[in-house]
Amino acid sequence: MSTIKLDLAKLDACLKTTNLGKSASNELWEELDSTNTRAYFLANSQAPSGTVVMARKQTAGRGRQGRPWQSPKDAGIYASFILRPTCKKEDIPVYTLALGVAASRAILSSTGVEVGLKWVNDLVVGRKKLGGILAEMVGDDFPPALILGIGINLNLSNVEIPDDLVNHVEWLSRLTGSEIDPNYLLAELALNLEELSNYIDAGDKAHVLDAWRKHSVTLGKQVQVIGSEGSHKDNKEGTALDINEDGALIVETVGGERLTLYAGEISIRNLDGTYC
Ligand code: BTN
Numbered sequence: 001m002s003t004i005k006l007d008l009a010k011l012d013a014c015l016k017t018t019n020l021g022k023s024a025s026n027e028l029w030e031e032l033d034s035t036n037t038r039a040y041f042l043a044n045s046q047a048p049s050g051t052v053v054m055a056r057k058q059t060a061g062r063g064r065q066g067r068p069w070q071s072p073k074d075a076g077i078y079a080s081f082i083l084r085p086t087c088k089k090e091d092i093p094v095y096t097l098a099l100g101v102a103a104s105r106a107i108l109s110s111t112g113v114e115v116g117l118k119w120v121n122d123l124v125v126g127r128k129k130l131g132g133i134l135a136e137m138v139g140d141d142f143p144p145a146l147i148l149g150i151g152i153n154l155n156l157s158n159v160e161i162p163d164d165l166v167n168h169v170e171w172l173s174r175l176t177g178s179e180i181d182p183n184y185l186l187a188e189l190a191l192n193l194e195e196l197s198n199y200i201d202a203g204d205k206a207h208v209l210d211a212w213r214k215h216s217v218t219l220g221k222q223v224q225v226i227g228s229e230g231s232h233k234d235n236k237e238g239t240a241l242d243i244n245e246d247g248a249l250i251v252e253t254v255g256g257e258r259l260t261l262y263a264g265e266i267s268i269r270n271l272d273g274t275y276c
Contacts, residue, residue, distance in 0.1 A: 002074040002154060002155050002179055002182075004179055004180070004181045004182065004183075005030075006028055006054055006056055006077075006182045008026065010203040011187060012035075012161050014183050014184050014186075015187045015192050015254070016187065016191050018194065019050040020052070020081065020190045020191075020194040020197075021081075021186075023047070023048050023050050023051040023052070025042065025047045025051045026051055026052050027042075027053045027257065028054045029053075029054070029055040031055065031056065031058075031073075032053075032055040032057070033059050033060050034058055034061055034149075035053040035054060035055050035061075035078050035079055035149055036062055036134055037060075038053045039051070039080035039082050039149070040136060040147055041145045042082060043082045043138040043145035043147060044138060044145075046212050047082050048082075048084075049082060049221060050081075050241075051082040052079055052081050053079065054079045054186070055071070055078045055079075056074050056079075056103055057071055057072065057074070058071030058078050059071075059196060060136060060257060063132055063134060064121075068182075069134075071151065072159050074154070074155075075154060075156055075171075076151055076153045076154050076156075076171075077150065077151065077154060077186055078149075078151055079150055079186060080147050081099075081147070081149075081150075082146045082147060084145050084146070085144075086143060086202050087205070088203075090138070090142070090246060091200055091203075093135075093202075093246055093248075094205045094208050094209065094246070094247050095135065095146055096120065096121055096122055096135040097117075097120075097209065097212045097243075098197060098200060098212075099133050099135075099193055100121050101135075101196060101208060101212050101215055102189050102192035102193035102196055103115065103150060103189055103192075104117060104215045105192045105193075105246060106185055106186075106188035106189035107123075107172070107185065108153070108181075110184055110185045110188050111172055111175070111180060111185070112176065113172060115131075115215070117212060117216050117218070118216075118217050118218050118265060118266075118268065119218040119243070120263065121135070124153065124170075124217060125170045126170070127168070127270065127276045129153075129170065130151060130152060130171065130172065131152035133149065134149040135148050135258070148193075149202070152172070152185070153169065153170065153171035154171060154172050154182060155171055155179070157171070168276070192237055196208050196211070197258075202236045205245070206245070209245065212243065212247075213242075213243065217268065218249070218266065218268060219241070219243070220240065220241075221268050221269065222237065222238070222269035223238060223240045223241050223251060223266045223269065224236070224237050224267040224269065224275050225237075225241070225251060225259060225264065225266055226265040226266065236257075236259065237253065237254055238254055238255050238257075238259065239251065240266070244260065246262070248261055248262045249258045249261040
């Protein structure tokens with residue numbers, strides 16, 4: 001277990017943002033079901049843009065595709081940002097990519113570890129997953145509130161990892177050999193996210209898309225598109241060509257068909273022919 005814990009006063013001392021994370025409505029919980037669920041509730045109760053909900057432990061952390069997100073105490077960052085974007089409606093999905101870029105930049109500047117972005121929102125080191133992002137919209141109104149949740153593995157050394165995941169999971173302290181300060185890392189992440197969000201709000205989403213391309217481990221790779229609901233029966237193989245201006249992934253299949261993926265799952269082909 002880590003001895004450096006998330007702490008609102010320490011986080012505040014590290015924060016260099018103008019708005020993000022500066023709200024008096026920020027919350028840090030010892031234990032919570034899910035920071036995304038709590039942020040959703042707060043967004044519905046008019047919490048201001050820039051509010052962050054954090055927890056030292058989640059009992060029902062949620063991943064994409066309805067999967068659980070293991071969130072042991074002080075072993076990771078579990079945080080959800082409430083944003084009220086002022087950009088065009090069609091630009092909203094780019095915020096999810098912005099959070100991925102912000103996280104990779106923050107991890108590099110605070111730990112020296114280079115993190116890749118696997119479309120659509122996995123943080124990976126080599127073939128292993130270091131973190132993930134869960135984006136959710138609140139209501140159908142425009143402008144909407146956007147919940148951007150992120151989980152980053154900091155220290156899983158003493159955590160029992162299920163057999164099927166053990167070769168697929170990475171954590172930062174294993175890579176750096178030292179303890180990670182979640183306050184500093186989260187503050188760096190907020191600063192980068194605020195900067196990238198400002199570009200989107202100012203109509204320059206291309207800046208974020210280009211930054212995402214630079215961190216991508218997906219583009220140019222052979223990929224397998226996992227069928228609906230995670231089923232493998234409709235899998236298609238092809239090459240990931242690019243992301244379009246909405247952040248959707250363009251895949252050219254071996255048969256020459258062009259797919260535009262707005263959500264879902266892909267596996268990337270390794271040199272030995274396996275997929276991860
Ligand atoms: C994924 O499946 O890769 C997304 C994982 C997102 C996990 C984070 S942890 C903080 C926030 N609260 C949640 O319940 N989920 C997200």
